[in-house]
Amino acid sequence: MYSTREKELVNIGVVIAFLSAMVLSISASAQDQGLHNSSKEFAAPADLSWTDWDDPLELDRTWQAAIVRVPAGKGQSRQVTTDDLLQQTTGIEGKIPTVIYLHGCSGIWPGTHTRIKFLSDNGFLVIAPASLARETYPRSCNVETHEGGLFRGTLVLRHNDAGYAIEKAREVSIVDKKNIVLMGFSEGGLATVTFEARNEQQHVSARVSEGWTCHVPWPEARGVNAPESEPVLTLVGERDPWYQSQWTIGDCAQFLNPTNGSKSVVYRDGVLADKHGLLDHEIAQRDVLEFLNKNLDF
Numbered sequence: 001m002y003s004t005r006e007k008e009l010v011n012i013g014v015v016i017a018f019l020s021a022m023v024l025s026i027s028a029s030a031q032d033q034g035l036h037n038s039s040k041e042f043a044a045p046a047d048l049s050w051t052d053w054d055d056p057l058e059l060d061r062t063w064q065a066a067i068v069r070v071p072a073g074k075g076q077s078r079q080v081t082t083d084d085l086l087q088q089t090t091g092i093e094g095k096i097p098t099v100i101y102l103h104g105c106s107g108i109w110p111g112t113h114t115r116i117k118f119l120s121d122n123g124f125l126v127i128a129p130a131s132l133a134r135e136t137y138p139r140s141c142n143v144e145t146h147e148g149g150l151f152r153g154t155l156v157l158r159h160n161d162a163g164y165a166i167e168k169a170r171e172v173s174i175v176d177k178k179n180i181v182l183m184g185f186s187e188g189g190l191a192t193v194t195f196e197a198r199n200e201q202q203h204v205s206a207r208v209s210e211g212w213t214c215h216v217p218w219p220e221a222r223g224v225n226a227p228e229s230e231p232v233l234t235l236v237g238e239r240d241p242w243y244q245s246q247w248t249i250g251d252c253a254q255f256l257n258p259t260n261g262s263k264s265v266v267y268r269d270g271v272l273a274d275k276h277g278l279l280d281h282e283i284a285q286r287d288v289l290e291f292l293n294k295n296l297d298f
Contacts (some may be wrong), residue, residue, distance in 0.1 A: 035065060035132045036107040042139040045151050049136075053156050058134045065133035066165065069120035070174075071096065079122030080125065085172045094185035097179035097298045099205070100126040100165045102158060102188030104211075105148055106293060108132070114281050115185065115210075122289060125175060129165040132156055139178040140187065145243050148187065155221055158191035163202045170201055179296045186276065188244070189215075191228075193224045193232060193252065203227075206261075206295045208288055209234045211276050213243045214252035223254040224229040231236045231261035233291040236282055238268045261295045 034040055052058055063082055070090050079115055084090050099119050107129055116126045131137065141147060141152040157289045162182060169175050182204045184192035189209035197203045197230050207226055225278050226232050234252040236243070243249055253264035266289055267273050278284040 001202075008275065016074045021092055028244070032067075032108045033239070035130045036109055037105075037139065040132050040137070040139075043136045045138045045153075047136060048138060048151075048153065050132075052136045053153070054136070054160050058136065059160060061133040061135065062129040062161045063165060063168050064253050065130040066271075067101075067112065067126075067128040067130065069116050071120055071123050071125070074122050077117060082168070084278050085127075085174070088173055090174065094174065095176035096125040096174050096187060097123065097181070097292075098127065098169055098175045099181045099183050100124040100162060100193050101126050102162055102184030103128060103131070103192075103274060104184075104186035104188050105154075106143050110283055111185070111277055111280065118279065119183075123180075123277050127165060127169055129161045131161045139263075148242065149216075149221075150186065151219070152218065154187070154192065155191060159185065160193050160196050162191060163198055166197075166204060167201045172256065176298060178205065179205045180214055181206050181208060184210070185214075185279070186211045189234070190221060191262075193226065194221060196225045197227075204230055204296075206230060206292065207232045208291065209252070210278050210284070211236060211240065211242070212252070213240075213248055213250045214255050215250045216244075217247050217250050224252060226262075226278070227262050228257060231291075231295045232256055233288065234264045235278050235287065236264075236266055236271050237278060239274045240276050241274070242276050261291075263291065285291050 022176050043265055051127055066082050068080050068082055069077045070080055070092055116128055119126045138151040145169055170177055182192050189212035192207050194207045200286055221266055236251050251264045251266045256262040257266055272281055
């Protein structure tokens with residue numbers, strides 16, 4: 001049994017822990033403001049000029065607003081900023097395998113933080129460029145109705161943001177340039193598998209796509225564009241509610257090269273079969289870590 005004094009100390013500890021959690025929550029919420037469908041002021045598609053697609057200022061906004069986590073001991077990580085990375089103020093020495101993580105069509109949401117933390121807790125530096133940080137950005141989906149592709153040009157924006165983030169990551173001293181992974185969820189998964197490097201600095205070591213089927217009528221969004229040197233892992237639930245039309249149902253297997261380590265995982269049974277978000281579950285997390293450990297050299 002606790003003494004009166006011990007009970008007081010326990011209660012104080014609970015209050016401190018609660019307040020700390022509140023501060024962290026408020027901090028994350030403040031950073032994410034404007035980076036989700038619910039808080040973003042979207043531009044009309046007619047207001048988007050082709051010059052906006054690769055405008056250096058727009059690209060840099062996605063980097064400056066990126067969500068970043070670094071490993072902090074076994075099974076732990078902490079959130080930093082891209083400025084911390086470039087100014088070498090993370091307190092980390094040596095080289096770390098790095099994931100460039102592409103969020104889904106709705107922007108940064110709690111699930112983004114969950115996935116980034118999972119990866120960083122397992123030893124990866126994770127940088128998630130925030131595409132919705134662009135000043136001129138049309139809405140691309142409605143998550144309530146499972147409607148995607150509301151602005152076809154979004155894929156070009158996402159590809160440009162990914163390439164810029166990969167190049168910027170190579171400027172960071174702690175990034176292991178031989179072990180850079182491109183990874184994404186939903187629309188970010190689509191951007192991941194269809195991304196084409198514009199130069200040698202944009203090549204990665206592997207790719208991971210969560211919640212995408214590789215099937216869509218638009219030719220620029222169909223299939224996989226990774227070179228043979230970049231193995232690809234794709235994950236999808238067989239009854240994913242986003243992809244049950246005749247145009248989107250299926251998986252990426254036919255577009256992958258199994259001889260280079262690429263793999264399509266379709267969850268046909270259990271809870272994952274009906275899910276769009278898969279990496280909230282340990283089964284999918286294990287599949288991702290197994291793929292990365294097998295195909296990276298670290």
